[in-house]
Amino acid sequence: MTYDVLTLTTPETLSRCPVFSVDQFNWGGDYRPVTSGRLGFLPGQGFLLEMVCQEEDPCRSHTRDGDPVYLDSAMEAFFCFSPEEENPCYLNFEMNANGAMLACHGRDRRERTPFAGALKEGLSCRAQVREHAWSIRLMIPLSLITGVYPGLSLHTDRMFTCNFYKIKESEGRTHFASFAPIQTPEPNFHLPEYFAQARILL
Numbered sequence: 001m002t003y004d005v006l007t008l009t010t011p012e013t014l015s016r017c018p019v020f021s022v023d024q025f026n027w028g029g030d031y032r033p034v035t036s037g038r039l040g041f042l043p044g045q046g047f048l049l050e051m052v053c054q055e056e057d058p059c060r061s062h063t064r065d066g067d068p069v070y071l072d073s074a075m076e077a078f079f080c081f082s083p084e085e086e087n088p089c090y091l092n093f094e095m096n097a098n099g100a101m102l103a104c105h106g107r108d109r110r111e112r113t114p115f116a117g118a119l120k121e122g123l124s125c126r127a128q129v130r131e132h133a134w135s136i137r138l139m140i141p142l143s144l145i146t147g148v149y150p151g152l153s154l155h156t157d158r159m160f161t162c163n164f165y166k167i168k169e170s171e172g173r174t175h176f177a178s179f180a181p182i183q184t185p186e187p188n189f190h191l192p193e194y195f196a197q198a199r200i201l202l
Helices: 011-016 142-148
Strands: 002-007 034-042 046-054 074-080 090-096 101-106 112-114 124-129 134-141 159-168 175-178 196-201
Touching: 011 034, 011 046, 034 074, 034 159, 046 074, 046 142, 074 134, 090 124, 090 134, 090 142, 134 142
Parallel strands: 002 034, 002 196
Antiparallel strands: 034 046, 046 134, 074 090, 074 159, 090 101, 101 112, 124 134, 159 175, 159 196
16 A cells, blocks of 8 residues: 655645545544545645544544544544654644644654654644534644654655544544554554555656
C-alpha cells in the first residue's frame, strides 16, 4: 500500500490529491463513521492535511492543545521520516472537532515529547463542524520535521511512512479505525511497522 503525496502549487490545489479512506476497523465495533482525507506537499513550506468525518455531534470536550483529545472523537495522522531505522522516531498529530491538538514525537507510545517552542512555530490546525460532518485542516511546517530529523531532504520520489486514524477511546461510540491495517490483539496506533508507504510526486 503506497499513498502518493502530490506536490502542490498553492493550498487550494489540495483537492487534486488522491483520497485515502480510514476504513480499517481492526478491532471490530458497531460504530463506524466514514472518514477520509488528502495529503499534499508544499515545497519550502511543509505538508498540508485535510481529513473529513461523516459524524453528527462529535464528542469534543477538550479545548486546549496538549489535552487527551483521543478521549473525544478525534482524527489523527502519524508520520515517520526514518523508517529504515530499527527503532525509528515518529510524529503524531491528534485533533478533535474543537481544533485542539495533541502533537508529539518520540520512538514509542510511552515516551512522547510534545512539540514546543520554535519547533511548534507554523504548526496549525483548523476544525470545522457542520450538520452531518466535521473536518480538520493541518499544516505541518518543514521546520518542525527537520527539527526532529536533522539533515532530512524532502523532494520528489522521497519515501516515508504514515498512517491515519479515527478514534474515540472513551465510553460511548468507542471506535478505532486506521488507513493501513494493524494486526494486533488490542488497539494500538503507535506501531510504525504498520504504517503505509508514502511517496512525494510532482
